[in-house]
Amino acid sequence: MDKEWEIRLGGTGGQGLITGGIILAEAAILDGKVAVQSQSYGPESRGGSSKAEVIISNDEIDYMKVKDADLLLVMSPEAAKKYKDEVKEDAIIIVDTTYVKDFEATKGKVYEVKISHLARHEAGRELVANIVALAVIVGVTNVVSRSALEQAVLSRIPKGTEELNKKAMAVGFKAIEEVLNAA
Amino acid sequence: MDKEWEIRLGGTGGQGLITGGIILAEAAILDGKVAVQSQSYGPESRGGSSKAEVIISNDEIDYMKVKDADLLLVMSPEAAKKYKDEVKEDAIIIVDTTYVKDFEATKGKVYEVKISHLARHEAGRELVANIVALAVIVGVTNVVSRSALEQAVLSRIPKGTEELNKKAMAVGFKAIEEVLNAA
Amino acid sequence: MLAHLEKYFRTERLPHIWCPGCANGIIVKSLVEAIDKAGLDQDKTVIVSGIGCSSRAPGYLNFNTLHTTHGRAIAFATGVKLANPELNVIVVTGDGDGTSIGGNHLIHGARRNIDLTVLLFNNSIYGMTGGQYSPMSPQGAKATTSPYGNIERPFDICNLVTASGASYVARGNSYHTSQLTNLIYQGLQNKGFSFIEAISTCPVYFGRKNKLGRPADMLKMQKEFCISKEAAEKMSAEEKAGKVITGVLHYAELPEYTEQYQKIVDKCQRR
Amino acid sequence: MLAHLEKYFRTERLPHIWCPGCANGIIVKSLVEAIDKAGLDQDKTVIVSGIGCSSRAPGYLNFNTLHTTHGRAIAFATGVKLANPELNVIVVTGDGDGTSIGGNHLIHGARRNIDLTVLLFNNSIYGMTGGQYSPMSPQGAKATTSPYGNIERPFDICNLVTASGASYVARGNSYHTSQLTNLIYQGLQNKGFSFIEAISTCPVYFGRKNKLGRPADMLKMQKEFCISKEAAEKMSAEEKAGKVITGVLHYAELPEYTEQYQKIVDKCQRR
Amino acid sequence: MSMNAVKEQLEPVVVNLAWCKGCGICYSLCPTKVLSSNELGKSIVSEPNKCTRCKICENHCPDYAITVMGVKK
Amino acid sequence: MSMNAVKEQLEPVVVNLAWCKGCGICYSLCPTKVLSSNELGKSIVSEPNKCTRCKICENHCPDYAITVMGVKK
Amino acid sequence: MTVTDIKAKLMQGNQACAEGAIYAGINFYAGYPITPSTEIAEVLAERMPEEGGKFIQMEDEIASMAAIVGASLTGAKTMTATSGPGFSLKQENFGYGIVAETPCVVVNVQRLGPSTGGPTAPAQGDMMQARWGTHGDHPVIALCPSTVQECFDLTVKAFNLAEEFRTPVLLLLDEVIGHMRERVFVPQPGELEVVDRIKPEAGTQNYLAYQPVDSTLVPPMASFGDGYRFHVTGLLHDETGFPTNNSEVMGSLIERLHQKIERGREKIVIVEEIDIDDADVVIIAYGCVARSAQKAQKMARKKGQKVGILRLITVWPFPEEEVLRVAEKAKALIVPEMNRGQIKDVVQSAVVGKAEVYGIGNVDGEMVSPCQILAKIEEVL
Amino acid sequence: MTVTDIKAKLMQGNQACAEGAIYAGINFYAGYPITPSTEIAEVLAERMPEEGGKFIQMEDEIASMAAIVGASLTGAKTMTATSGPGFSLKQENFGYGIVAETPCVVVNVQRLGPSTGGPTAPAQGDMMQARWGTHGDHPVIALCPSTVQECFDLTVKAFNLAEEFRTPVLLLLDEVIGHMRERVFVPQPGELEVVDRIKPEAGTQNYLAYQPVDSTLVPPMASFGDGYRFHVTGLLHDETGFPTNNSEVMGSLIERLHQKIERGREKIVIVEEIDIDDADVVIIAYGCVARSAQKAQKMARKKGQKVGILRLITVWPFPEEEVLRVAEKAKALIVPEMNRGQIKDVVQSAVVGKAEVYGIGNVDGEMVSPCQILAKIEEVL
Ligand SMILES: Cc1ncc(C[n+]2csc(CCOP(=O)(O)OP(=O)(O)O)c2C)c(N)n1
């Protein structure tokens, strides 16, 4: 990939989106790219909505905030509402239909995946929804290489959860392939 | 009196010189004059030397600090040393010879009175040395009227010490008269 | 709950910001029930807090509410109470807010025996900032700033407040809700400095870091380790080991600060 | 005295700034004698103070000396001690410095049981600023800010520090000098937070305002109202009324903070 | 049997799903397993007839999301 | 009797007048009235032979202005 | 009314400040002793109960600042006094008072800093701290008396501004003014304006504690106990008083806090102009140093030098227009002060190069003397 | 050494700051948690014992500041980190550190104020507080990173300056920089300069703790325990360290404290100039906003607009000369910042009317965007 990717991941606190953003950035660095990850919090540290932003580029990145995203992931209805318009015309939008029902895009191409549901029921724990989501993202975009993703995931997760997370990635890749094939 | 009086009272903490300065200023106001009183302290509130300054004038007083005094009272050797040169050529200098021995003036006219000694032995308590000193000052200079002085003294002292203080004033007036007569 | 809810809560601000399963909400319910039992006039009641998760409570309560700076609630409350002694003043604070940065105001409020009712939510952690240890974290506890286990010893805060001069000191917890309500109620009745430690939970930070299970598990633990003073009196030393004693731990009739001050005013004005 | 004087005092800075008859000088003498008895290496000993008349003491003592900000001596001392546990760290403070603005650091130092020896000069007043009441002024006492008599209740500071978690707590006074020396000495021996309240006098402000006579009279009063713990044990309640108990009031062997910390370092570095 | 009483028996416990955060306290503490969780972890009344009106659920719900009707049986 | 011993008997107590602030503690507390005050209130040794070397004066002088020679009689 | 109708009293600056507070109707004082401000507390400890008010000595300055804000919320007029070290400690809660819009008066009797510094030595070293000492963007009102009479009068003014603008107001004394004594003509009741709490109109429904009702942008303020049950927080909030994360609302609160002071400029900003019209050199001075300036100015005029004075009575918000106006006429401005040019730099920024600006900065605890100023006049003329 | 020799790591700004401290040789950290600075403490709680250093969570920010000054006196390299409310509380003891000349590093990760404000919203609202927050006249060194790499590098620099100039040094981060993650090339040991405590020469007799021995005016500093038994106080003192009331000595201490920083200007003041030479408009920016400026500047240049950047890496002492030099060439200066023009005013004062100065000031917790800057460029060109 050669273009600069502005990526926004939106959901609620506890869905692990900030970790998701970090992993994505770390994977990009492993791929030899430049990456910046930033985020926003609710009051002090808890409650409310959560947002992670990642920019991945071949060149130095000046401005670290995402304005109109090239890639948007939404995992809560609030995030969907808040961020769906802040995307580029040709953006890729990934929607976790476990929580976001009836998503109506004004711009971009939408991919609907029951991410959290798959995490809970296929991978085994909803906790890894973020990892499923990352696999979905990479499945659609190849914004980072699969090997870099795997390496980055494995270096950020608690010891003893390797299998769970590998499974989550597999579930994600599989799910998005199905969606892509169906399209 | 018509001139502006810059007065400096110097000694050690506990000699009541600040009270002395206040009484002098208050008396001046009773006389219908303008007066400013200022002072300096040791570290936070205790120890070391103590200095009170009073300016008495018929006009508004701009600058409240005394530079070269018209009238200097010194009640400790340190104060004598420190302040004896910061006087006008024709200054009046009153020295408490109880504590200040061998005072050598470079300028001004010196009046030597054993103020603290008189306070202790004639008035009855050294505590009223400042009042004795005020009477001495007024005796030499008439910087304030005797009646204003008495009124000011009586309004500043603790109840029950009226007689003691009146006596102190009398002792002071008498002592300075003797000095003046002797001169 | 419903009747109280409409009357005492700013329901339009609910649900509150606390995490799922955080016991703070349970303790606030006891507070409201105690206020109801004591029959306090809502217009004449002020609830003051500092900064922390627990200190967000006043925002949900339909009284005069004052959310101050971290640790200073008792100092603000002292101003409120002394300026207008007719107001009932309640302070809501956390273990960090009340015993760490705010420890000095706590002991001085107690010393003055000023008529405040202080309810301290003790979840053994700084919740709001994401799980650092507090002066009430147990020895050995894991927190983000004690990755190797906490080496500091926690205060026995009831003991400390008693030694500072408070007239009423009690301890309750978020499992034994009717006891807690009653302890707060008695604190509200006491004319003087009343202090109630309410053992709470922070399932998200304290619970996770220390592997204490789900929110319900943490409440069940409280049910186990908290024993009432009355029960404790009948127990042997071994039985009491590891237990935390709840109930009214100290009470003394003492002169109250604002009343003492009023005497000076009366004396001065009589002259 | 003479031998100690040259060795332990910065004699070129004497006479000190304290007013005639102020008992601070007597207490400092006991401190120096205790240090001598304990054989502390002057080069390895740091004396830390806050702000106040009593807090000027370190300036006269021939050690590493640190005169800090008002109320914060224990916090500075905590930094000194934890950064270099080989240093003996002594804190000199006043009743205002140590229990009013500095109350929080006092209770937290005690809670951590960090190895400091804290000597609190209690003259029941803010001397340095000219005689305002302090959290240790007796009820009814006159001060420039309590012209109608103090309505606040004083701390029993030994009690409070004990409740905070200190391992050694004692009270002495400026009349019974050898007892005081001994109490400080024992505090220096204790590896942990040691607290000694030394009852002092402020003849100029506290004495005058409360008509307690000359400096010597105030010392004689101390001789009367201070009774040792041992003597008190043999006295009836009536006999003890109005008396202040001196001696070692609390002692417990407890883990010391810097030693506990070292264990973490050792553990980490062994890995 | 009044309408209210009927309703109380059919619906002894009411959950306000808008406020329920799915913490699990109520359904973990309910002694008779009246309550269980839906797929989002929120509380649902699955066995209303087993309810003893002990109010443990209401008392311990941190989100004021549960109301128990009537009085303890 | 050595010179020192003689000196000690004549001068059992030495006052450093430069440091003495005249607070009166020593001469008020001295049980045998060895000490009294000069006209500035400072301490002077007026009855040296009465001194018992009890050191009450030295122990309570806040200004380190008194030294008692020899040991308690 | 002529001077003889009124009894002149010899008062200390700190005492006049305390008596001014009583005149303004103070109900509550909380403080912690510190040289050279302590007399304010001492006078009020005695006087407040006589007037039915409350005096409390808190455990420290942080608590004192907290207590006066708390008391203010019950409707009381409140004050605290301190000096540099205590002023530093009050900063956090001072900022709280600004955001929570609680009227109160904070006195700083300046001594030589930094740190413990020279506790009895005078200085004017906290001028910029007064403006910027607490974190975040905030406006500040600060008044600076030059006479003991002004200690009285400006204390009354400070209470008035606090009530009118719903904000803490600073009184910046210095040790010289605080401790000197001169005569004060104590005004009769009614003689000076006294502004009381601007409350919501009787019968107000749906009172919003942080919603302005007119162009002043100052919301009327109910008291705890009045029956409105409002919420107060130091978090950024909307007009209900409840916290928000909405950036527009947060930004507009901060903007309103500034604008309400901007709009009140005319009422707030006071300067005294002396012989400005023909002046080649204008001395810009405040506090005790203005007294030296006055003496120097008279001496210079006697020598025929065209010197004027712009005395800053209000220092914050800074009298930019007034200074610029003077700069446009005069050749040189001299700013003598007892710090290293804190206000001089602000003057510099205000005059955008329109006049040369010279400073005299004493940081040794000695008052700037008339001689120092005269010498500088010679230098720049 | 080429880039590939070094392993790039993804780090958070706060983490890079903590790791920079470790690289610089930190021995002691004391702090109190506060958003958005807490990660610095959390990383160091874990890392310090591994390195043999000490971490302590104190009871509040006042105690934290006290503890690092105390620890510094034993020879330790020390640091604390906080945000606005805590920074306000540290002010008194920060001033003590300046007067007592104790090296230490104080980090303020700025959030939206005033008061509790917006705890998770970014801001640059404490720039002037950093300069003037403590009472009395004092100099300040403050550095402002714009990248995560700089969080690392400038932390090392801050420790170095603290040691070299015997003074507390401020690191002013903002929430954006503190919380964002980007790659950091962690230098090898020896690669970055690390300055250690400048002690009295071995065998020094009659060591005077506050007597400079050379033209730097920085006295060598012994540690407690070294055998010198010196005295440290926050009172103004002479070169022995003992307090004095002598006005000359007091004044000259304050003067020396300022002069030692003045003389070190060259070592202390760092700016980055981008495309300045032909620029009509120069953006003066710092911290996270410099990143927006960089993006805007590139976009403007693409449009053919002659725009340059002066990035302030050192904010205090203020790079007056550097700014003036730019002002003499450019037509207009734009100062975008996340406050109401704090640094803009300082720029204004520095350029004495030589160039027009325009500000962009966000106080709503939103970062200044490249668009805002571009719009302003259009406006002023
Ligand atoms: C002066 C200051 N320091 C630090 C903080 C950050 N802070 C906010 S809440 C908190 C701790 C809260 O802990 P606790 O009082 O136990 O409340 P909890 O969140 O656990 O209920 C801290 C340190 C702050 N807001 N202000």
Ligand SMILES: Cc1ncc(C[n+]2csc(CCOP(=O)(O)OP(=O)(O)O)c2C)c(N)n1
């Ligand atoms: C922050 C701060 N607040 C107030 C003061 C003023 N101050 C100096 S000493 C003191 C009280 C000292 O009382 P105490 O500790 O009892 O000491 P003492 O003088 O009685 O020995 C006060 C309030 C100060 N220096 N700093």
Ligand code: SF4
């Ligand atoms: S962080 Fe902890 S204390 Fe705070 S709301 Fe969440 S669970 Fe409760």
Ligand code: SF4
């Ligand atoms: S003021 Fe009191 S405490 Fe201070 S030196 Fe004098 S007598 Fe001692």
Ligand code: SF4
């Ligand atoms: S206790 Fe309350 S919030 Fe928790 S699951 Fe049950 S109803 Fe929901």
Ligand code: SF4
């Ligand atoms: S009232 Fe008791 S039995 Fe009924 S649902 Fe609640 S906990 Fe279960």
Ligand code: SF4
């Ligand atoms: S006790 Fe000491 S200072 Fe006091 S009078 Fe005696 S010798 Fe002098």
Ligand code: SF4
């Ligand atoms: S040693 Fe005893 S007897 Fe001798 S002078 Fe001193 S107090 Fe008196």
Ligand SMILES: [Mg+2]
């Ligand atoms: Mg907590």
Ligand SMILES: [Mg+2]
């Ligand atoms: Mg004291």
